[in-house]
Amino acid sequence: MHNTNMHEVARRAGVSLGTVSNVLNHPELVSDETRLRVKRTIDEMGFVRNGSARHLRVGSTQSIGLVVLDVTNPFFTEMARGAEDAASKRGYIVILCNSDNSSRKEMNYLRVLEEQCVAGILIVPVNDKTNYAQALRRRATSIVLLDRVSRDANKCSVSVDDIYGGELAGRHLLDLGHRRIAYIHGPLTSAQYADRLYGVHRAVSEAGFDPDRTIVPLAAETDNAFAGAARVESFLALEDSPTAIFCGNDYLAMGVMNELARRQISVPQDVALLGYDDVEISSMLAVPLTTIRQPKYDLGFAATDLLLDEIVNKASHTHRQIVFRPELIVRQSTGVR
Structure with missing residues (x-):
């Protein structure tokens, strides 16, 4: 069975290969008319891009990790929804991990997420001694703390007072x-x-x-x-x-x-x-x-926005510590x- 490739999509849509790439990876760089034409062509031809090939080329995937303390708690469910909505708008997916308030499980998930080459990680840490997260940052993996204030000015966080x-x-x-x-x-x-x-x-x-x-x-x-x-x-x-x-x-x-x-x-x-x-x-x-x-939903949404900004604009990104007020x-x- 023949698999449609990007060259064929570009020929059918009457655009360059680079334009197809931009529609898939940086749609904000393409005019609305061209973007819609390319997307229509992609749908008509049944094109599915090779995520593994992109991963090998750029060194990361269009996915981010979200590590929470307890997925059965509705607080984290709504937070995850905010994160998912923010990620989806930028073409990313969220991989949800449940640490179960266990430092050991948390460390294991962080290791697995790094092995999967996620673009960045959102984490509600079990405690303030998440050493593996510090090691990830030293290896240039972007991390944003959720529901916890960062004591490190070089790390973003989103929390509540x-x-x-x-x-x-x-x-x-x-x-x-x-x-x-x-x-x-x-x-x-x-x-x-x-x-x-x-x-x-x-x-x-x-x-x-x-x-x-x-x-x-x-x-x-x-x-x-x-x-x-x-x-x-x-x-x-x-x-x-x-x-x-x-x-x-x-x-x-x-x-x-x-x-x-x-x-x-x-x-x-x-x-x-x-x-x-x-x-x-x-x-x-x-x-x-x-x-x-x-503001559970807003916590997840704001943290994901910060993380994706750091991923996409590493050189110009400014680390911020956002603190919401409860009511x-x-x-x-x-x-x-």
Whole structure:
């Protein structure tokens, strides 16, 4: 079976071989009329370019890697959607990898992505000690940190001000009269959870209360709904029981809400509950969840834009650290209607 090649496409479309190449690789350099004519010819002739040959020629593929902590968490699903949309606009595909909060799996995925010659990598790191990522940068692989601020001025990052998010949560609960607040969180080796706790501390201190008396941290083994449900027993065993629970993410909060309901403890009548992320389902729960909204889609989209700019314009690219501000979304779970 004959495979159509670029020379034949160029002859049929009445353009040069270089124009066909530009339509495939740099469509912004070609006029709309010519680009449409070449694309129509490609479709008519059934041409499929040889990705392996291009890979051998330029040393990388039209793909980027995205390494996240937990693909089952809706927060990362929406972030990945933003990354995919931004990549698709520039002719790239996204390879999604799930580190499962494991440094070992994270390192393995980074190695595999490098072996596959991806053009660059977006990563939500397990912790701040991702040495393999540093090695990748030394080998000229472009990397952008997601949901984490880069301490390196020569590396791009896109994140959210989680300290401010923690402050928003703390102030809201204090304004409602709560003076003892449980904070159910994932591992504090994750900067996000540590920053959110610091933000609550700051809000409590600024309100004139003692953070050590007001805040009761309850660490979960991980940060999914099952882990949240598992911490309810510890919460109920506390002396001088807190009247409010702030969860480090909505996934934890869903597990907490479900377990409280199973034990016939009402939200918000018996205990107020506040989450973090504002995943889509949080507004559809039996008791709609008050939460701190992160711009999940925008995080993925902005990070991919930065990564592709670095890939395409290496010489002129300026490294940036973009920080979004979260916002408080008030619903019924904290007793406000």
